[in-house]
Structures are given as C-alpha cells and as structure tokens.
Amino acid sequence: DLLLAYPGRLTIIYFIMLVVIATVLLTLPVSSRSPGSTDPLTAFYTAVSALSTCGIPVVNTGEYWSTFGQVVILFSIQFGGLGVMTFASMVALGTSRRLKVSQRMLTANELGTTKLSEVKGVLTVVLGTSIIAEVLTFVLLLPDLFRVNHGNMGRTLWQALFYAVSAYNNTGFTPDATGLHVNRWGVGLPILISAFIGTLGFPVVLNLVQCARRRLSPKRWTLHTKLTLVTTAVLVATSLAWFLLVE
Secondary structure: OHHHHOHHHHHHHHHHHHHHHHHHHHHOHHHEOOOOOOOHHHHHHHHHHHHOOOOOOOOOHHHHEOHHHHHHHHHHHHHHHHOHHHHHHHHHHHHHOOOOHHHHHHHHHHHOOOOHHHHHHHHHHHHHHHHHHHHHHHHHHHHHHHHHOOOOHHHHHHHHHHHHHHHHOOOOOOOOOOOOOOOOHHHHHHHHHHHHHHHHOHHHHHHHHHHHHOOOOHHHOOHHHHHHHHHHHHHHHHHHHHHHHHO
C-alpha cells in the first residue's frame, strides 16, 4: 500500500529490479559466445544501457553475446522503451484495479493527458502504439533482410524482430556485427522511420493520431506537440546540413 501511494518509489524499485535481473542473466556463461562468464561491470553497463534505451554497447552485440544474451538485451530494451512510469502504473492497475487520484495525475502528466479518466486508455494506447509500430517495422524489414541473409529464414526473423524493437525504442544495439545495413534502403528506411516515430514520444504520437481521427488542423495540436515537431525538424535539418558540409 505504501508503494502504491508513492508511484515514484515503485518506479525506482522496479528499475533497480530490472537492472539486477538483466545484469545477473548477462553474467551467466550461456549469455556470451566465449567460454566463461561475462565480467559484472560489462553486464551491468549493458543492462543499464539497454533499459535506459541510451544504446551504448561496450562490446559488439552480434559477436559477443549469444542468442540468449541478445534475448535478455531485447527484453531490456522493450521494457525500458515502454517507460518505467508506464509499467509502474500498469503494476498498480493490475494490483489494485484502481489508481488513486494522485497516481492518475502523475501518470497523466507523464503521458501527456490532462483528463484523469483517460489515463487507463492512454496506457492501452502506449502498448498498442508500440506493438503496432514494431510489428509494421518487423514486416517491412523481412524482404530485404531475407536477401541479406541469403535465404536464412531463422536469422532473418530474429534480426527483423531485434531491429524493430531496437529502432522504435531508439537504441544503438544491433544483432548483426555489420551494423544497420544503411547501404540498403529496404533495411535502413524502415529503421529510420520507426526510430523517428519513437523519438517523438507517446504524447506527441497520441495527439497527432487523435487530431487526425477528428480531422483537426495543426492549429489544434498541443503546445508540446508543436514544440517537439519544430525542435525535431530543426535538429534534423541542422544535422543534415552539417554532414553535407563536412563529409
């Protein structure tokens, strides 16, 4: 009851638990391709990097980690991408079947809605949006990855799944030592679009979808949506100009 009254504490505990579980699993001998266990520091850094979706691997993901290790990383990315606050609220929903007003307000602020009655619906949209975006990316990646892997369907399915989750959650982890295959549009473009949508964040995506369904003009977008889109556009344009000048 005390934890549910303070979702911030539940969030911290939940995150720590995920880090501990992921770190322990990554230190197991079955998680790496080389004999023996992974040193705790490498496992810990990888776990935190995946869960925080900052995506800074200290070892080559495709070459160092086994399939089991990559599965652990994949789940860590997914849980981190969905958001600790979102999962904390879902745990509270599943436990008590009812969020208190203070919890609803905190979740509403985090997810970009001001109506307390919308929180449960927003949580559903968060999960639904993630699943839809990742499934679409997965499907779009299959044809070209199938050609890249010379008809190896098992490897193609695994890479498509990993890239789909990693791209939407904006991490730098890849299941292939060769990287993102940016020289192939059939692989690079779906990853690019998925990463861009994931970068906007759930509140922006939710607002855009709601406005599109109601056929509202961009003038009706929230201030948060407008600021996010403008800032993103400026950053993309500036980065593109910089690369064109120096590369």
